[in-house]
Amino acid sequence: xxPELSLNILDLAENSIRAEADFVExxxxxxxxDDILTLVIRDNxxxxxxxxxxxxxxxxxxxxxxxxxxxxxxxxxxxxxLCEGELVIDSEPGQGTELKAIMKNSHIDRxxxxxxxxxxxxxxxxxxxxxxxFIYKVDENCxxxxxxxxxxxxxxxxxxxxxxxxxxxxxxxxxxxxxxxSLI
Amino acid sequence: MTTLDELRKLKEKALDDLKxxxxxxxxxxxxxxxxxxxxxxxxxxxxxxxxxxxxxxxKDVIVAQSGCMGYxxxxxxxxxxxxxxxxxxKKVTAEGAKKIVAEHVINGNIVGDMVFATDxx
Numbered sequence: 001x002x003p004e005l006s007l008n009i010l011d012l013a014e015n016s017i018r019a020e021a022d023f024v025e026x027x028x029x030x031x032x033x034d035d036i037l038t039l040v041i042r043d044n045x046x047x048x049x050x051x052x053x054x055x056x057x058x059x060x061x062x063x064x065x066x067x068x069x070x071x072x073x074x075x076x077x078x079x080x081x082l083c084e085g086e087l088v089i090d091s092e093p094g095q096g097t098e099l100k101a102i103m104k105n106s107h108i109d110r111x112x113x114x115x116x117x118x119x120x121x122x123x124x125x126x127x128x129x130x131x132x133x134f135i136y137k138v139d140e141n142c143x144x145x146x147x148x149x150x151x152x153x154x155x156x157x158x159x160x161x162x163x164x165x166x167x168x169x170x171x172x173x174x175x176x177x178x179x180x181x182s183l184i
Numbered sequence: 185m186t187t188l189d190e191l192r193k194l195k196e197k198a199l200d201d202l203k204x205x206x207x208x209x210x211x212x213x214x215x216x217x218x219x220x221x222x223x224x225x226x227x228x229x230x231x232x233x234x235x236x237x238x239x240x241x242x243k244d245v246i247v248a249q250s251g252c253m254g255y256x257x258x259x260x261x262x263x264x265x266x267x268x269x270x271x272x273x274k275k276v277t278a279e280g281a282k283k284i285v286a287e288h289v290i291n292g293n294i295v296g297d298m299v300f301a302t303d304x305x
Contacts, residue, residue, distance in 0.1 A: 002222070002223060006227075007222050007223070007227060010217070010222055010227060011219050011222050014217055014218065014219075014222075014251065018251055070219070071219050072219045075219070115227070118227055118228075118230075118231045119227060121231075121234075122227060122230050122231065122234075122249075125234065125247070126215075126217075126230070126247060126248055126249040127249070143185075145185075150191060153188060153191040153192055153195060154191065154194070154195050154198070155195060156199070157194075157195050157198040157199060157202070160246070160247070161198045161201075161202075162201075162237075162238060162241075162243050163194055163197050163198045163201060164194060164198060165234065165238070166238065167186055167190070167191075167194050170186075171185060171186045174185070175185055
């Protein structure tokens with residue numbers, strides 16, 4: 001298991017990247033009133049057929065050729081099972097994939113979100129050709145960053161430019177602080 | 185949150201920097217980011233590389249990522265491509281990342297005790 005939910009998020013986003021997505025949307029929604037934490041990862045990658053989705057929580061199902069075991073999704077399934085939640089995966093070939101992990105927010109087995117700033121920063125900077133939309137909601141407070149908006153203004157300057165990297169990190173840090181989630 | 189105006193200024197500054205820089209990257213660092221790599225600490229290693237590169241102002245070094253390379257037990261694996269040569273380092277830590285930047289990326293000396301594989305025949 002991963003010690004932080006943000007590492008599961010990084011891992012799941014890697015699935016989207018391997019599915020050749022050029023847009024990945026990551027939403028974390030903490031509803032403290034109803035005590036529900038929802039993670040949604042949506043991509044426009046190549047998707048999976050129904051048969052494959054049915055088997056996806058089986059660790060011995062993977063598209064990899066480098067090894068025969070895939071633990072990314074089983075890890076998340078384990079968390080949602082432990083935390084009185086559920087894992088819903090909606091996918092269609094050619095249409096992309098939506099993964100929704102729902103957990104009881106205050107559950108003792110719910111991993112801490114952890115260093116989500118580094119995860120989102122890493123995803124954006126290491127994959128400058130992919131667009132990311134990251135949304136973090138804590139009840140009525142919300143932070144979001146959309147790299148498509150940044151790219152529109154930055155134009156020829158890539159997101160992995162050193163100056164841009166720095167500003168991205170500051171944006172993430174100050175944005176999460178504003179919604180009361182300064183985790184590092 | 186960063187305002188549009190701040191982003192425009194950022195673009196100007198980055199463009200100025202780009203002008204003073206020449207040619208292609210001097211080194212490319214690729215971190216394995218499969219489930220195995222992440223579980224073994226690839227995120228911390230990536231962050232360490234990015235911080236070290238920023239601290240030393242190495243504007244022509246690229247950090248990239250790859251999936252699982254098939255040697256999960258050796259993760260985090262990091263490939264450094266420099267001067268046409270590729271070296272794969274194994275079990276890289278944040279400290280190891282700093283060492284790789286200082287010794288290999290900047291000075292061109294391969295960090296011998298961390299090498300997993302090279303592309304030399």
